[in-house]
Amino acid sequence: MANRTIPRLLQTPAVLLLLVWMLVPLGMTLFFSFIRYVLNNLRRPEWTTPSIENWRGFGNYKFVWNQDGFWFAIQNSLLIVCSILFLTVILGVLIAVLVNRSFPGRGIVRVLLISPFFVMPAVNAVLWINMILDPVLGLQGLAVGGINEVIAGLRNAPLVGGFFSLWPEFNPVSFRATQTSAYAVIMMVTWQWTPFAVLIFMTSLQSEDQQQKEAAILDGAGRWSQFRFLTLPHLARPIAIVVMIQAIFHLSLYAEIEIVSRGNGNKNLPYLIGELANNNIGAASATGIFAVILANIVAIFLLRMVGKTLME
Amino acid sequence: MAIVAETSKFSKFAWPILAWGVALIFFFPIFWMVLTSFKTDADAVKPEFLLLFTPTLENYANMTDNYDYWRFATNSVITSVSATLLTLIVGVPCAYAMAFDPSRGTKDILMWMLSTKMLPAAAVLYPMIFLAKGLGIYDTHFLVIMVLCLINLPIVIWMLFTYFKDIPKDIIEAGKMDGLNTWGEVREILIPLAWGGIASTALLAFIFCWNEAYWTVRLTTIDAATLSKLIEGNRAPEGLFFGRLSAVSTAAVGPIVVLGWFCQKQLVQGLTFGAVK
Numbered sequence: 001m002a003n004r005t006i007p008r009l010l011q012t013p014a015v016l017l018l019l020v021w022m023l024v025p026l027g028m029t030l031f032f033s034f035i036r037y038v039l040n041n042l043r044r045p046e047w048t049t050p051s052i053e054n055w056r057g058f059g060n061y062k063f064v065w066n067q068d069g070f071w072f073a074i075q076n077s078l079l080i081v082c083s084i085l086f087l088t089v090i091l092g093v094l095i096a097v098l099v100n101r102s103f104p105g106r107g108i109v110r111v112l113l114i115s116p117f118f119v120m121p122a123v124n125a126v127l128w129i130n131m132i133l134d135p136v137l138g139l140q141g142l143a144v145g146g147i148n149e150v151i152a153g154l155r156n157a158p159l160v161g162g163f164f165s166l167w168p169e170f171n172p173v174s175f176r177a178t179q180t181s182a183y184a185v186i187m188m189v190t191w192q193w194t195p196f197a198v199l200i201f202m203t204s205l206q207s208e209d210q211q212q213k214e215a216a217i218l219d220g221a222g223r224w225s226q227f228r229f230l231t232l233p234h235l236a237r238p239i240a241i242v243v244m245i246q247a248i249f250h251l252s253l254y255a256e257i258e259i260v261s262r263g264n265g266n267k268n269l270p271y272l273i274g275e276l277a278n279n280n281i282g283a284a285s286a287t288g289i290f291a292v293i294l295a296n297i298v299a300i301f302l303l304r305m306v307g308k309t310l311m312e
Numbered sequence: 313m314a315i316v317a318e319t320s321k322f323s324k325f326a327w328p329i330l331a332w333g334v335a336l337i338f339f340f341p342i343f344w345m346v347l348t349s350f351k352t353d354a355d356a357v358k359p360e361f362l363l364l365f366t367p368t369l370e371n372y373a374n375m376t377d378n379y380d381y382w383r384f385a386t387n388s389v390i391t392s393v394s395a396t397l398l399t400l401i402v403g404v405p406c407a408y409a410m411a412f413d414p415s416r417g418t419k420d421i422l423m424w425m426l427s428t429k430m431l432p433a434a435a436v437l438y439p440m441i442f443l444a445k446g447l448g449i450y451d452t453h454f455l456v457i458m459v460l461c462l463i464n465l466p467i468v469i470w471m472l473f474t475y476f477k478d479i480p481k482d483i484i485e486a487g488k489m490d491g492l493n494t495w496g497e498v499r500e501i502l503i504p505l506a507w508g509g510i511a512s513t514a515l516l517a518f519i520f521c522w523n524e525a526y527w528t529v530r531l532t533t534i535d536a537a538t539l540s541k542l543i544e545g546n547r548a549p550e551g552l553f554f555g556r557l558s559a560v561s562t563a564a565v566g567p568i569v570v571l572g573w574f575c576q577k578q579l580v581q582g583l584t585f586g587a588v589k
Contacts, residue, residue, distance in 0.1 A: 006494050007409035014406035014465060015421065021462045022428050025436035025443070032438065095334055103328035111573050112339040118572035119342065120523040122543040123561045127345050129547075131554055137357040139344070145359065195338065196583070203580045241584045252432050255525035255540070259547040270434035274530070277438045288435030299430040303423070 026292070033060050033285035040279055050281075060286035069272060070287065074294065077268040080186055081250045085243055087190045092197025092242065093235060097227065099198065100205045110202075117195040125259035128188040135172035144172040178265030185256045185266065193249075197242045204238040205231070244302040251295055269294065342569070349558035356554035371559030378553075379560050384542040388564075390453055391528075391538060392521035395460035396514050402461070403468040404510065408502060410469075411476035412484055422473065425466040433463075433526050444531060451533045459531065460521045467583075468517050474581060475509030476502070512578030515571060522568050539564040 036047045036054040047054055064070050099109060116124075132139045147170055154164040175184035208231065216226050254270050257263055263271045269291045276284035348356050350367040375381040410418050440459070444450040483505070487497045503510070525540040532541055543564060546557055572579070 004413075004415065007413035007415070010405035010409035010494075011421070014402050014425075014469060017402060017462060018425060018428050018465060022431060025439035026431065028439035028442065029436055098327065098331050098334060101327055101331075103331060105328070105332065109331050109335040110576070112335040114572065114576055115339055115342055115569050118519060118523070118569045119565045120540055120543070120568070121525045122529075122540045123345075123565050126543055126547055126557065127341055127561060131344060131348060131558065132341060137554070142359045142362065191338070191341065199576060200580055200584060203577075238584070245583060248430055252434060252526065254434070255529065255544060258529075259544060270432060270526075273434040273437060277441075281438050284438055288432070288437070291432040291435045295430050295432050299427060303427075 029285045029288045031285075032281050033289050034058075035282060036060075037281040037285075038279055039281065056282060060282040061289075064283050064286045064290065069267065070290075073267045073269050073272040074290075076182060076266060077251060077294075080182060080189075080253060080268060081247060083186045084189050084193065084250055085246055087186070088194045088197045088246065089239055089242060091190070091194045092201050093232075093239075095194070095198045096201035096205055097231065100202060114195045114199055116192050117199070119192065121192070121255045122259065124188050124192050125185075125256040128191070129175060129184060129260050133173075133175040133184055133187075135174045141172050144170050176261045176264070178261075181257075181261035181264060181266040184260050185253070188256060188260075189250065189253065193246055196246075200238050200242055201235055204235060208234050240302075247298055247302060251291075251298065342565075345558050346562050348554055349562045351555045351558075353553050353555040356558070371556045372563070374556065375560055375563065378556050379542060379546070381542070381560055381563060384537055384539050385563070387453070387456075387536055388522060388538040388540075391456045391460060391536065392518050394453070394457045395464065395521045396518045398457060398461045399464050399468045399517050400510065400514055403465055403472055403513075405498070407469050407472035407476055408498060411473050411479075412481060422470065425469055429463075429466050437530060440527075440531065450531065451535045451537075453536050455531055456528060456536050456538070459527045460524060463524070463527070464517045464520055467520070468513055471513045471516070471578075471581070472506075472509065475506050475513070479505050509578075512575050515575045516579060516583075519568055519572060519575075 032050060034056060035050060035052065036044075036056045036059070037050050038044075038047050041047050095113065099106065099113065119127075130138060135141050135144075151164050151167050151169070155161050157164070173180060175181060213226060213230060216230060221229075252270050253268060254274070257266055257268060257271050260266065263275065267275070269287065273284050273287045273291065276287060347363075349371055350369070351361065351365050352368055352370065355361040355365050371378075410422065441450070444455050449455045479502070483501055484497055487501045492500060522538075523540070524538075525544065528538045528540045529544050532538070543561060546553075546560075
């Protein structure tokens with residue numbers, strides 16, 4: 001106990017920086033959320049500067065709460081996050097088990113598999129929405145066009161022609177449209193984050209108890225029951241961690257949504273806030289506070305799940 | 313036992329094929345982007361040139377004219393490298409103190425730091441713009457470096473903490489006996505022993521900085537705009553510029569993907585806070 005000053009001193013800059021980073025902007029958001037504050041308003045110019053005199057109480061919160069867009073954004077945020085979590089965990093476990101065996105070229109397979117994780121989100125989105133999913137010029141368009149051509153050719157073929165003439169022409173799907181843009185985002189983020197899940201599950205599988213497995217085989221346990229009763233319980237903790245980390249990242253998804261459809265039919269909370277912040281700062285701040293509350297609910301839930309295991 | 317033997321004979325061929333198939337599917341979009349970058353803009357959208365085409369380097373040669381690539385790339389390098397260094401300068405002493413001189417509050421501080429990562433960036437978007445414009449640092453390298461440093465600091469401290477924790481305390485004690493002061497301990501013992509951990513933490517922080525796409529897009533316009541901003545600004549080429557856009561995208565992610573290959577293991581340790589080994 002003689003010398004606690006030096007360790008404290010060493011921690012101070014980091015703690016101070018994070019404290020300021022957390023408290024100052026958040027405090028401002030809290031303040032803005034209780035006042036009338038807009039960037040442009042010709043009739044009420046006094047609202048364009050933040051001041052305690054424009055106090056609005058919970059007015060901004062009520063305004064946001066009663067907007068359909070707000071509820072849609074929450075619903076959409078949860079839809080996107082939950083779908084991605086579901087897909088990445090399932091795919092991650094399957095692929096990790098697949099790659100955990102030794103086979104020729106395993107090192108290269110691992111390198112190929114992990115690559116998508118390092119692609120910057122902006123490139124990921126631009127690549128998928130243009131070069132792959134574009135209904136006319138992307139691979140989707142080319143593939144659909146090709147299939148249609150093949151079917152058209154087969155219509156004139158003897159014997160099978162009758163069968164193929166019953167087939168309709170395929171139509172490519174536009175992933176920039178209102179109904180589908182969320183699926184494009186889910187697809188591209190799943191592509192990017194499945195490798196992350198694979199990597200973590202693979203690392204964890206390597207510490208699986210092999211003796212236990214051999215014993216199970218001797219007892220006549222099949223592949224499925226080995227997986228179900230040994231591998232899956234072993235993966236419980238890594239799955240919890242993957243869920244937590246991804247929830248943190250995907251609740252604030254932004255670039256992908258912006259690039260796919262500029263939020264058309266696909267706004268999540270961060271996007272809605274960004275849009276409101278173009279003019280109505282009061283409402284944007286109130287939405288921001290709602291986003292903080294949502295993130296906290298998720299965080300408490302997740303930290304309960306994994307917090308203890310982190311500290312051993 | 314017979315059943316086991318039979319399945320392994322089957323799986324001897326099926327597993328590698330399946331595994332390679334899955335890996336190729338996952339890598340395909342990247343392969344496609346690189347391939348498209350060697351096509352002219354006109355060829356890029358023609359089905360007849362899907363795989364067979366005359367490769368050209370013109371997209372790479374014209375990157376500066378088309379997109380002013382190097383300007384954005386320079387900004388990305390400046391901000392990512394500086395932010396990484398700054399994060400380490402602040403993070404290493406902190407993680408060192410926490411690992412070797414933990415107090416009762418250390419665990420709570422670590423959890424609190426992690427919780428700052430859960431604060432949604434969007435919630436503080438406008439205050440950040442307001443402050444940046446008020447202080448006259450909007451669209452400057454300084455602002456981007458500070459923000460990148462702050463958003464990566466919790467993860468960096470966690471990563472370093474898990475590395476430092478594994479170093480036996482006796483070594484540090486021995487150093488103290490030899491009369492080393494704190495700085496001496498860090499320089500003579502900690503850094504040589506934890507060099508690998510620090511290096512991979514730096515690598516990962518650099519990758520995160522490079523790929524960041526929320527703050528770098530919202531807090532810059534042109535002077536400090538990074539590659540994320542450049543790509544985001546060209547989001548909808550409507551098929552006209554697939555070739556050149558692929559080239560600039562490849563140039564933006566290529567180095568990072570290769571760097572990433574080398575720090576897979578550290579990535580697992582770092583991102584799971586040492587909970588998965």
